[in-house]
Amino acid sequence: MSSLGILASSSSSSSGGMLSLLTPAGKVAGTGILPLTHKIGQLFGHGALDPAVLKVVVGSLPATYGDYPQDSDVAPSALFVAIFSILALAYYYIFIRDYRRGHKFWAFFGLGGYCVLRVIGFGLRINWSQDVTRVQTGIAATVFTLVSVLFVNMLNMLFGHRIFTRRHPETGNASWFNIAMAVIYFVVIGVIVMAILGQAIPYIYFLDSTHLKMCQNVVQAAAILQVLYAFAGILLIVTAYTIPPGKIDHRLFFKGPKETLPKTFSATWIESCSPFYFPTKGSQQIIHRGDPQAKYIRVIPSEEAPAGGLADHNDDHPNGPKMRTAIILIVVTSLLLSISSAFRCASTFILVNRGGYANVPFSNWIFHNWVLYMFNGAFEVIVSVLLLVFRADLRFYIPDKSIASTNETSSDLTVDQTTSEAVKPETSHLA
Template identity: 30%
Template sequence: MLTSRPAVFGDYPVRKDDIAGSVVCIICFFVLAVTNMTIFRRNKARGHLFVPSGAMFGLCMARIVTFSMRLAYTTHPSNVNISIASSIFIAAGVVILFVLNILFSQRVFTAQHPSRAYVGSVFFNIMRVYYFSIIAFLIVLIAATGVYYHTNATVMKGIAQFRKVAMVYFTVAAFLPILIVTAAYAIPRSEQDRTWPVHYAHWIGKYSGVYSPDLRNMPSASEFYSEIHEGDTRTPVHVIPPSDRGAREVSLVLIIVPSVLLTFATAVRTASTFRSAVEIFKPWYDYRVTMYLCIALVELSVEITWIVGRVDLRFYIPDNDKQWKKLAAAVADNEKAGVMDLDVDGETEVELERANRSSGDVEVDGKSRQG
């Protein structure tokens, strides 16, 4: 069908379709935002800080703004600023999922090869640089999108070229977790990997349902860190649960399936940046339904997969919590000084332990029981 305007990803909004579609998407992402924040706050209250849950909440909020902008664009189709804002939020939100999925795959690789991926290793530093590069590309892409319609033709051409590079880069980022987990299992484990000092959250009872970790099952800070420091000078590595607990195989599914979905969705969006700027025939990937599939449906599917699969338990590593890191440093310092009592921010380890295990617990036959 011939149209008087150039083709754009997601097509130009129309009242009949976009108002209903945007409202449904806003409601769905709002429900997931509440779910993610509930999980985050409930875990945090139990000493189980899992930052990615907060990031998943952030993605939902970004998508609520995205489809709110789509609604505004529907009612004000001639407003260029609203169109730009809508484009910016469409590009920005999904990067959160890229970063989280790469992070989860990195933790799988670290669990398989701790001698190669400990904090400060070459692999660890390469991954850190890669995370920063994704953020840098996103910032420049947002800035470029913001000035795209307010500059001369030469600059617009340069921005268009950069957008192509950025979208290809994001497509690689979406697929990268598959490569990382493949490498994790394709590379043979060395003797160092098998003997390297590692520790995981062994107090987590299960990895499904509505389970939340119980602080009464957690070791004290000194017990936890003495296990991984005692008698070994190598850098200890905190890892996700081992495969013998049946958690790691499911974790691979929680990485690979979202990676396939995100790669497909990003590839479609990337294809739209390579079409001719003056093309007036609408390609299949520029239809409205394609945008809702690649943005809303794919991202909702990924978030639901992670929530149901309990990534907050399967990919949790104990040193995520700043308090644990602070306690670890204090334990190490006090061990060197021969001091048995640990003081952190005015609280002794005994006091922290008492607070963690909560009032109302009594000890019977060596086991903690709620009174």
């Protein structure tokens, strides 16, 4: 056995023995894996890490959610690559077909992108399993996993917001409420950056105990926020149906008349939410500035009257989708995403080495790879399938904002440009 093999055999009773010898003084063993692999390669060559030595090295590393991939990870990762590839094609097919008919539901374009990110993430995991010392590949696989699931959590919160707005149109459409929601959506970017940096830095640099603790705290905070985001859709729905319509003052600190009967309208041309239903081409109603509906609050379609019947709704929707189904869909998908996020969050508070070599037992069952494949693989597949089968593009669609009519003169457009209202055709609201 090589020199590293001798070191390995002498450290089999101590999880961090070999790493401690190769880690600079004052730094925590298990950090700086990227420069450590470079150092080992320079000293002993790439072939020095034979399977027995590699097993000790991996067992001495900090345990990570999903575990460090091995040959047994190739098959399940390849399965999820295939599944998410099919889901991406399905989302893009529906989005393109909707778009060609004037129904712009950009969330399905985003969900298709989410599936592509999952394909890349599991594909990188396959590559990582071929050589666990490919630290850059491991970091990239983790990044794609974190970014993608946060997008779905944010999207479920958006759908919950739309249910809230149908129940409380005067509040859900209020400026202060939309600003608050926009800030929450924007904070997602910060959570992503926190999670990536906190996860990656200990592998890129050698850290002392103080700085390692800081990274661990950042990862834990990001994981907690991820759970809250996953559950936010349910919180919005519970709030919407716990508080009677009209009880939340939509004005807050802004002065203005209190609307007790806000005017609302929805896409009445949506007559079904069948998996294979597509609205007839040309049935979509385009709202122009100057039309009465242009100033109404846009809400999702449903047989249930907005604001419990208090709102002055334009055109009833007797054949529309049921609000009960939309609520159940968000509650179920949010629960699945919350459970998935909760397991990963719990793992960030269990700070142990991986173990699993010689007479050292595996540290904790939550770090086994099957936990990742079940809760961050199978659960997310179920969520994606549910959003497809129950046609979220129809249930949570709100009519596009009003656009300039074709008979507006150039002088009218010039005057409008000086006002607060945009004159160019506005893009669809992210649905």
